[in-house]
Amino acid sequence: MWVLLLLPFVGLLWVPFYNFQDPALFGFPFFYWYQLAWVPITSILIWIVYRSRTPDDETR
């Protein structure tokens, strides 16, 4: 599951994936809405990893 944490690095740091303007969404060029979309996606990925791990003993 921890490998999910690498996805935002791949998705955002490999710039040729998203360095163009079309297709636009709600007036936002692709470059912008693609990167903004990674914000909730990253939250969800971290949450999935958080749920899947065994809680450590000192955790409250």
Add this chain to the structure above:
Amino acid sequence: MTADIDWVALTVFIFFFALVTVMGFFAARWKSGPVSEHLDEWGLGGRQFGTWITWFLVGGDFYTAYTVIAVPALVYAVGAYGFFALPYTVVVYPFVFAVMPLLWKVAHAKGHVTAADVVQGTYGSRGLELAVATTGIVATMPYIALQLIGMGVVIKAIGLTGELPIVAAFVILALYTYSSGLRAPALIAFVKDIMIYIVVLVAVVVVPAKLGGYGAVFSAAGDAFTAKGGATGLALKSPQMLAYASLALGSALAAFMYPHTLTGIFASKSADTIRKNAILLPAYTLLLGLIALLGYMAYAAHIKVASNNDVVPALFKELFPSWFAGFAFSAIAIGALVPAAVMSIGAANLFTRNIWKSYVNPDISHAGEASVAKIASLVVKVGALAFITFLPTQYALDLQLLGGLWILQTFPALVFGLFTRWFRAEGLLLGWAAGILWGSWTAWSNGLKPLATLSIGDTNYVFYVGLGALILNVAFAVVGTLAVGLISPRSVTVRS
């Protein structure tokens, strides 16, 4: 800029400023412990902040007032390239989730207050401790100065001139930080963050509605960049791509090496608090992405500014009634107080624990640590104030840029030890020195630009100096560790 004072905006501004001042002094009694008797109380708020307080505190001091001013200014000036703040503040969270709970556990178990404490505890090396501590202090000073610059921009927009208002604001800040410690910015962060959320949500709905929608905003900005000659635009030019990605990655790795962000981590109640925050803090990143677009909205609104940093205040003054502009400016100014307070506390903790206690008075009591830190926080703030009052603004900007590069060089010393004990202190110190020297020299010789160029064959690779310096740092740390291992093989006693 006109010298006319906008009285409505000023009244709103003074109201909110007075509100947070009262809160700042009241904070000493909030969730209270003996504030002056232990550095854990003054400098870490009692190590008891739960998920929500940490969310507001770290959100409040990581996304600084200067961000609200400078990110749109950069996007306004250079287009897509300025948007690197977004991938930066996304990829930072998987890192925080994976690494910071481990760091918290070490700090919690051993009673560490600073990054340099952790390094000293892991490697037992005074040299490495001093390197990490001085890097932290030196990198933080210009960052505090930047918060003052952010505050200065909005105070000027209200129509107040001269240094007096900013000095007054800072004296008040210094006094309540002195008396309440970390509890003051933690409490004020609630007000600041809620205000910023309101301002940005209103701005991103109302401003495009007035300007004809986001499509119109982007096309106005695109036309403006084309008219400027097309060196930058709404998407990156190919030489900019590596620079964009390496700035995002390097900044993300550096972000939680700073004393102010680490103070937020160490002040948390549990490792789980930090994990939950890695899930919840990206909400601020969404906000930041939208704030960045204010830079494009300025083109659609036909804003003309003398200095790029005036883009956001000018946009708000143009499009909003005085009372809301005043509210927005208060949000930004208060937004400067929270990080400035946490930064001065983080730097003061470093000074107290890793310089004063290590070199001046090793037998200092807990109460003694708290009083040294309180005075150090005042000195740090006065220093930052003197810096921007007497030196050109550009110095603060240049030094902050170098500060990011420097703080990134403490990464191997602080983080590697959480995963492996293979590295030796001598190697890490060598790596740190190599990273700092090469990075500073390269940035300096490029006219203080954060980018370096590497030519392989006919191709030029342009990348973030800090990240290049970090790679060099790690390489030297490996070589240094191997070399020390040959000269003096590891003793049998392993420090734990």
